[in-house]
Amino acid sequence: MQEALKNTIDERNAVIDEVKKFLIERLNLYQEPQDTDEDTPLFGSGLKLDSVDATEVVVMLDMSFGIKVEEGTDPSFMRNINQLVDFILERKRATDAAAAQAA
């Protein structure tokens, strides 16, 4: 595997692990991390989170990743773990790019 690809996957894996750890520990889910697939729906039939849990996820984004979710943000980023991870990585890259430009 090429180095650049390996780095991309490692970066994603680290965020996946952190998100799963948060969901399982903070929201008291019965699943183990390896039993929680990245495309598992967070709401409805999958992990069966509710609106209170959604608020916890928003708090987690702020506390763990420094991401503020503004009013009117498309809520589809909370559809499953993969989409949540996409959202985190996109925001992180945007922040890094802005910091690089400012430097």
Next chain:
Amino acid sequence: MNGLLALHKQHAKELVSVNGIDVPKQYSDLDKEYSALRQNVALSDYSHYSKLKIDGDEAFDVLDLAVAGDVAEIRDEQTLYTVLLDQDGSIITDVYIMNDDDSYVVLSEHLDDAALMTLFKDRMGEFEDVEMTSLTQSHAIIAMEGPYSWELAQEIYGMDVIGIPFLGFIALDDDTYLLRAGKHGEFSYKVILPVEDAEALWTEIEEKGVRYDLVKAGLALHELTRLENPYFSPTGNGRVSRDPRELQLQWMVRYDKDEFFGRERLLEKRDEALVKKIIGVVLAQEGEIDAVCAGDSVVCGGKEIGTLVACRYSPSLKKMIAQALIDEAYAYAGIDAYAIKTTDGVEFKIKTTATPFINNYSMLINPNENSFVNPDKFRNMLEQLEAKQAEAKQANA
């Protein structure tokens, strides 16, 4: 022949026999059917679902032993969507289990009536106080589906419809139910009712549906919609794997349940290293590409890392989408370093992605505030938000 089937024979473009029941495969035009399901309301006949009523003091015990999900999770008027596994821990079919006051109705679209009943009888173990009654021939299933199907269903069944949560249902009469469940990401209401009442209801929905630009739809539509919003499909992802881990369907099983059919082998497999996994891929270039199909290779830097499982053009994304079974080390979303290599050796760049592939329009609709037919209300929350922002901007000017 029942009245509903006679109607279909008269009006549908093509019928298909599934589980021994004739239902529309296509009603008119697939593009129109797709658009109705994704934008307003589609009307479908799902009578081909096998329907089994399970009663008795030990009905819960039999069901809980037979399926991989936790039947104890569902209270009255709630439904469990789970899977039946074989001894090897592989998925046989997905099923809905509806709890109607501790009497249960099981729905399965991939097993015929006899096979479903045999499967449960084989799993009864020492339990005896169980009565199984088939509702398959006696009952039809009519579905209103799409972002505004709740509004049409509400016209027919009243305000209670809005209060039905996903996988909830209300009992309308003896063995007659309104179930909110679907496999395409849009609002979906299935009416399970005696066959003799089905024609009248179909006609009523059709008449009331005119205001919603309702389109009658067949089963063929769902070969696409269930790829856009992936579910277990014996003719799609189920052709290459029946393993819940490989299919990313572990949420349908409860590893921590004490006992269920297939559990032992499932737990053994869970301890083994995962070799391959299904993920979503989207072609980089826009448009419908006939050259790409299931069976094509997925490559990374010239190395084969997987195979396309199912592939179609998504009108919502205007791109080809596919599920691919990929080597586990490469099976991550958000990667644009891979390509599809067709049998002719042509390569198409792809990006791996989270599934569902599309953001369903139903997610933008709040039944308490939006409407398709009321001009005083916004169609969706996005329009509502834009109007609110414009109003605020005007006030500040």
